[in-house]
Amino acid sequence: xxxxxxHDLPLFNGFSSDELKDVIKKASLFRVEKGAxxxxxxxxxxxxxxxxKGRVKLSQLTPDGQKIILRIAAPVQVFAIVAVLxxxxxxxxxxxxxxxxxxxxxxxxxxxxSTAYPIFTSNAMDxxxxxxxxxxxxxxxxxxxxxxxxxxxxLLRLHDLIGLDTEDGIFLDMPLTRQELAEMCGTxxxxxxxxxxxxxxNAIVRSGRAKVFIKDILALKAIADY
Amino acid sequence: xxxxxxHDLPLFNGFSSDELKDVIKKASLFRVEKGAxxxxxxxxxxxxxxxxKGRVKLSQLTPDGQKIILRIAAPVQVFAIVAVLxxxxxxxxxxxxxxxxxxxxxxxxxxxxSTAYPIFTSNAMDxxxxxxxxxxxxxxxxxxxxxxxxxxxxLLRLHDLIGLDTEDGIFLDMPLTRQELAEMCGTxxxxxxxxxxxxxxNAIVRSGRAKVFIKDILALKAIADY
DNA sequence: TTTCTTCTTTGCGCTAGCACAAAGAAGAAA
DNA sequence: TTTCTTCTTTGTGCTAGCGCAAAGAAGAAA
Numbered sequence: 001x002x003x004x005x006x007h008d009l010p011l012f013n014g015f016s017s018d019e020l021k022d023v024i025k026k027a028s029l030f031r032v033e034k035g036a037x038x039x040x041x042x043x044x045x046x047x048x049x050x051x052x053k054g055r056v057k058l059s060q061l062t063p064d065g066q067k068i069i070l071r072i073a074a075p076v077q078v079f080a081i082v083a084v085l086x087x088x089x090x091x092x093x094x095x096x097x098x099x100x101x102x103x104x105x106x107x108x109x110x111x112x113x114s115t116a117y118p119i120f121t122s123n124a125m126d127x128x129x130x131x132x133x134x135x136x137x138x139x140x141x142x143x144x145x146x147x148x149x150x151x152x153x154x155l156l157r158l159h160d161l162i163g164l165d166t167e168d169g170i171f172l173d174m175p176l177t178r179q180e181l182a183e184m185c186g187t188x189x190x191x192x193x194x195x196x197x198x199x200x201x202n203a204i205v206r207s208g209r210a211k212v213f214i215k216d217i218l219a220l221k222a223i224a225d226y
Numbered sequence: 227x228x229x230x231x232x233h234d235l236p237l238f239n240g241f242s243s244d245e246l247k248d249v250i251k252k253a254s255l256f257r258v259e260k261g262a263x264x265x266x267x268x269x270x271x272x273x274x275x276x277x278x279k280g281r282v283k284l285s286q287l288t289p290d291g292q293k294i295i296l297r298i299a300a301p302v303q304v305f306a307i308v309a310v311l312x313x314x315x316x317x318x319x320x321x322x323x324x325x326x327x328x329x330x331x332x333x334x335x336x337x338x339x340s341t342a343y344p345i346f347t348s349n350a351m352d353x354x355x356x357x358x359x360x361x362x363x364x365x366x367x368x369x370x371x372x373x374x375x376x377x378x379x380x381l382l383r384l385h386d387l388i389g390l391d392t393e394d395g396i397f398l399d400m401p402l403t404r405q406e407l408a409e410m411c412g413t414x415x416x417x418x419x420x421x422x423x424x425x426x427x428n429a430i431v432r433s434g435r436a437k438v439f440i441k442d443i444l445a446l447k448a449i450a451d452y
Numbered sequence: 453t454t455t456c457t458t459c460t461t462t463g464c465g466c467t468a469g470c471a472c473a474a475a476g477a478a479g480a481a482a
Numbered sequence: 483t484t485t486c487t488t489c490t491t492t493g494t495g496c497t498a499g500c501g502c503a504a505a506g507a508a509g510a511a512a
Contacts, residue, residue: 147499190500208508
């Protein structure tokens with residue numbers, strides 16, 4: 001395994017090449033098929049992951065069975081960093097929405113890494129603080145903005161994460177149903193469908209079955225910030 | 227200053243009495259008057275606090291001037307733990323809504339404490355993970371529940387935090403306007419007022435100017451979980 | 453090919469909650 | 483006391499978005 005994959009991750013900020021090699025040696029490679037889960041909400045949080053291939057959907061279920069999607073992870077990103085802490089549970093479920101490969105460390109191994117490389121702990125904490133801040137922003141948006149704006153923001157975020165230039169516009173490179181978009185912005189399938197339809201009429205997006213292309217990113221930004 | 231005030235804080239889990247004394251010696255005492263601020267959103271995050279007296283409102287402003295209240299802090303609680311990390315900004319503003327006293331450590335002092343007592347770092351991380359989880363729960367509720375349920379939950383949380391038994395029911399011991407309740411659950415003043423009025427008719431709460439008493443906590447719980 | 457499943461569109465009715473505003477109540481200040 | 487400020491209640495009208503459902507489209511499977 002090539003250690004350079006970890007090189008640009010904030011979590012391994014300040015690690016030398018040799019140190020990264022050491023860290024990688026401790027990792028296991030996980031393969032998870034499309035539709036299967038890395039872990040479920042409330043499982044004991046005993047492994048952290050770095051996604052190398054595929055897409056992971058991090059989602060949470062309400063007591064009454066509603067689902068919201070909190071994050072889409074793409075290569076090369078860390079998820080389940082909560083596993084650095086002892087005796088925690090995973091706060092979300094992690095589903096592979098494409099065939100995935102990920103490096104993974106057990107809590108023990110993370111413990112060893114923390115001890116050997118003190119900066120790792122502070123990197124991990126920094127990462128958490130960043131999540132916390134991101135969440136606050138999302139929370140604020142959910143509390144104060146209309147569905148239209150929130151959907152536009154989601155598409156923009158996905159654009160940055162997994163946007164792929166094509167002649168049809170920028171393709172959001174993952175299977176993406178109306179239902180899933182609804183779960184990402186706290187609304188319903190039909191509302192998302194209506195919005196996409198109306199945007200398609202204005203040539204802002206083009207969308208097919210579980211597919212979305214962005215045609216006019218400036219218009220989307222205008223909607224998001226309106 | 228009596229070191230036992232810190233004794234039950236998760237942040238100082240695993241500290242001996244002597245160690246707590248040492249930690250307290252490094253602290254400064256801050257007094258902040260009602261209406262004044264400990265810090266503002268986006269200030270450099272250079273101090274963490276433990277509130278000893280009063281109430282603190284942690285809130286965030288949207289670009290267009292809407293406000294949401296993310297948390298109310300009461301004695302003895304930690305806030306602004308993000309200051310353990312270098313080069314961060316405060317993600318919220320902290321306003322004293324009563325005359326307050328708080329212990330405070332600068333980033334330097336926090337650094338020294340972390341070095342001297344390694345468990346401190348992991349306690350801090352644990353605390354952050356807890357906030358993260360709390361936020362996810364709030365986020366989920368905001369996305370999936372009606373205003374009525376969310377307001378009931380807020381009152382229940384305030385009950386646990388600052389509830390005070392009186393003959394008129396359980397008094398939520400802080401100045402608490404309809405406007406503020408609205409900012410806590412992402413709705414409007416008028417909606418909160420209507421809900422409280424209707425609850426008052428059913429003897430679930432009693433409320434006056436900037437005052438709320440809970441009369442029937444079971445009924446509130448039923449509303450929250452309906 | 454035909455059949456099935458999953459996903460999408462769209463219509464229709466409805467309602468939770470917003471926006472705005474006017475009037476009243478409770479304190480604080482003078 | 484009177485005056486001012488802040489907070490609350492309540493009415494009215496409106497609309498964004500939900501819930502439900504039927505029909506259609508796109509693939510997948512057989």
